[in-house]
Amino acid sequence: MLRISLSLLFTLLGYMFFKAVMSTRKRLPPGPRRLPIIGSAYHIPKTQQWLTFSKWARAYGSIVYLDVVGQPFIVLNSAKVAKELLDQRSNIYSDRPTLPMANLSGYGELFILQPYGDNWRKQRKVIAQDFSPSTVRRYYPLQEKEARKLVHGILDNPSTFARQIRLRIGTVIIRVTYGHYVTDEEDRFFSAPVAAVHNFSQATAPGTWAVDFIPMLKHLPEWMPGTSFLQIAKKWREISWNTSWDPYFWCKENHESGNVLLPNLCSTALEAAEGWPSKEDEEALVWAASTVMGGGLDSNASTVQTFFLAMMLHPTVQHKAQKEIETAIGSDRLPTIEDKAVLPYVRSIMAEVFRWNQAAPLGIPHRLSHDDTYNGMDLPKGSLVIPNIWHMLHDPEVYSNPMDFDPDRYQNDAEMEKVTDLIFGFGRRACPGKAFADGTFFAIASTVLATCEILLPVDVQGNKIVQDVAYTSGTISFPSPFDCNVKCRSPKAHELLTQNIAK
Numbered sequence: 268m269l270r271i272s273l274s275l276l277f278t279l280l281g282y283m284f285f286k287a288v289m290s291t292r293k294r295l296p297p298g299p300r301r302l303p304i305i306g307s308a309y310h311i312p313k314t315q316q317w318l319t320f321s322k323w324a325r326a327y328g329s330i331v332y333l334d335v336v337g338q339p340f341i342v343l344n345s346a347k348v349a350k351e352l353l354d355q356r357s358n359i360y361s362d363r364p365t366l367p368m369a370n371l372s373g374y375g376e377l378f379i380l381q382p383y384g385d386n387w388r389k390q391r392k393v394i395a396q397d398f399s400p401s402t403v404r405r406y407y408p409l410q411e412k413e414a415r416k417l418v419h420g421i422l423d424n425p426s427t428f429a430r431q432i433r434l435r436i437g438t439v440i441i442r443v444t445y446g447h448y449v450t451d452e453e454d455r456f457f458s459a460p461v462a463a464v465h466n467f468s469q470a471t472a473p474g475t476w477a478v479d480f481i482p483m484l485k486h487l488p489e490w491m492p493g494t495s496f497l498q499i500a501k502k503w504r505e506i507s508w509n510t511s512w513d514p515y516f517w518c519k520e521n522h523e524s525g526n527v528l529l530p531n532l533c534s535t536a537l538e539a540a541e542g543w544p545s546k547e548d549e550e551a552l553v554w555a556a557s558t559v560m561g562g563g564l565d566s567n568a569s570t571v572q573t574f575f576l577a578m579m580l581h582p583t584v585q586h587k588a589q590k591e592i593e594t595a596i597g598s599d600r601l602p603t604i605e606d607k608a609v610l611p612y613v614r615s616i617m618a619e620v621f622r623w624n625q626a627a628p629l630g631i632p633h634r635l636s637h638d639d640t641y642n643g644m645d646l647p648k649g650s651l652v653i654p655n656i657w658h659m660l661h662d663p664e665v666y667s668n669p670m671d672f673d674p675d676r677y678q679n680d681a682e683m684e685k686v687t688d689l690i691f692g693f694g695r696r697a698c699p700g701k702a703f704a705d706g707t708f709f710a711i712a713s714t715v716l717a718t719c720e721i722l723l724p725v726d727v728q729g730n731k732i733v734q735d736v737a738y739t740s741g742t743i744s745f746p747s748p749f750d751c752n753v754k755c756r757s758p759k760a761h762e763l764l765t766q767n768i769a770k
């Protein structure tokens with residue numbers, strides 16, 4: 268065993284030395300100082316990397332180069348550069364890196380991590396058809412009803428608002444992916460994906476796992492000290508596998524029985540294959556569906572939690588939006604998704620929530636599949652390209668007082684679109700769930716504003732308890748747990764909610 272470990276070590280050192288020599292010959296973008304062999308590894312923080320990358324934007328500019336044990340990383344800190352590379356040169360920037368920890372944890376098959384190629388194209392087509400802006404309209408009634416159930420439930424029990432948000436958003440996405448209606452948090456088709464998405468976020472966070480920089484570590488024996496990642500990955504693999512296959516099998520087996528609610532992504536694909544997809548198509552469908560479910564769960568849940576946080580801290584914004592809703596649609600009915608067109612201030616609140624704190628501050632890394640040059644800099648093939656969306660949306664040269672939550676900063680929809688153009692990612696890999704996510708978020712935001720007052724919590728003496736704005740680390744970032752107080756605006760609003768969920 269010792270002999271194998273030593274020979275692995277020497278091969279690794281030789282490889283890293285070769286890479287280091289090659290990189291000195293290139294005109295690489297600027298970046299933090301690189302040491303022999305380990306490169307810039309020691310500069311990369313383990314948490315909230317977007318904040319450190321943002322500081323580097325000031326020191327090094329809009330393209331920052333890192334070399335982590337021979338693996339080149341390129342951090343993009345400007346929307347202009349991200350668009351010029353990831354959008355305009357998407358033929359060579361649409362691959363995904365191999366992430367050893369994600370692979371060990373069973374996420375390698377997921378559509379979101381698929382290499383750019385025919386398999387990815389096939390899966391993307393299935394998803395894009397089901398979630399195109401025109402197709403998603405068929406899900407509006409579902410999104411509206413679940414938004415009303417959510418608000419009704421939060422009014423009954425405000426202290427569990429964060430869990431209720433996740434449950435309702437999960438109910439919507441699982442319903443449209445597999446045709447299953449989640450009844451409560453114990454439902455295994457809900458609890459398993461919640462765990463799997465959380466693990467995915469940890470497994471894919473850049474800079475977190477040594478095995479991502481030194482893939483050979485995956486061959487180490489499990490008994491060796493420092494290999495706890497192998498145990499973690501084993502546990503996560505089982506969860507990710509069950510999360511992906513169980514609901515698919517349920518949908519396939521119950522397809523004819525009438526238990527499966529239609530339409531849904533898997534049933535549509537199964538019908539197209541007359542119930543019997545080839546093994547290859549079935550695998551593609553399972554991992555595409557699983558990505559849709561995962562992609563639509565925590566990203567939307569984090570966004571809605573940020574909305575609650577922002578509203579609680581900015582009562583004047585809430586009141587302005589409530590007035591707009593009353594003027595545009597009155598108080599005799601609840602807003603619908605079609606009302607978005609007549610509620611510009613609510614639209615600007617949504618854009619500001621997206622800008623203020625993104626669910627995916629660093630997006631998902633792309634991989635450069637050919638050597639490239641940009642403004643006189645060499646960008647090596649194989650680089651992991653990380654768009655620092657957080658910085659792009661907090662650049663004081665673009666957004667004045669960027670840490671402030673201020674929906675009035677948008678003069679028109681074109682300015683709001685500059686935000687949504689970034690937070691859903693880039694080029695051919697841009698999020699295919701954008702229109703659907705937007706519908707879910709608008710349904711919840713407009714229903715909350717029409718019917719509720721979101722207030723700071725109070726202590727026993729009635730004093731307001733100030734809540735911090737802090738965010739968790741990981742590929743999907745959430746507001747750190749906070750309390751809020753939710754009150755119904757009027758008995759009429761409550762009655763409307765009760766009537767609508769009973770229908």
Ligand code: HEM
Nearest residue numbers: 379559562563566567630631691692693696697698700704
């Ligand atoms: C607020 C909600 C959401 C946000 C902020 C968001 C953001 C993102 C981002 C940043 C990416 C990576 C894009 C890139 O690589 O450049 C992505 C990919 C993806 N998202 Fe979303 N997303 C959201 C909701 C959804 C929903 C509701 C669905 C499903 C209906 C979904 C499905 C996907 C899929 C399948 C991918 C992988 C695309 C690919 O690799 O080709 N997302 N999303």
